[in-house]
Amino acid sequence: MKVSEIREMSIADLQDRIQIEKENLDSKKLNHAISPLEDTSIFKKTRKDIARMITILAEKQKQN
Numbered sequence: 001m002k003v004s005e006i007r008e009m010s011i012a013d014l015q016d017r018i019q020i021e022k023e024n025l026d027s028k029k030l031n032h033a034i035s036p037l038e039d040t041s042i043f044k045k046t047r048k049d050i051a052r053m054i055t056i057l058a059e060k061q062k063q064n
Contacts, residue, residue: 001049006056011064014057021050 009017025046032040 001052003052003056006053011057011060014053014060018050018053018057021046021053025050 006014025043028042028046031037032043
């Protein structure tokens, strides 16, 4: 997800999206434990996206 797309989201949307992405990451980790994936770079990308969203959420909350 691009930073510009994240910045356009509202605070409530960001909070919801962060929760959804965390749940997806947990699900992917569980599936990987059961049946290993060949490409594990998806975990790194998802963690980075979550971190970006948390950072931008903190910036928006600080502004308000």
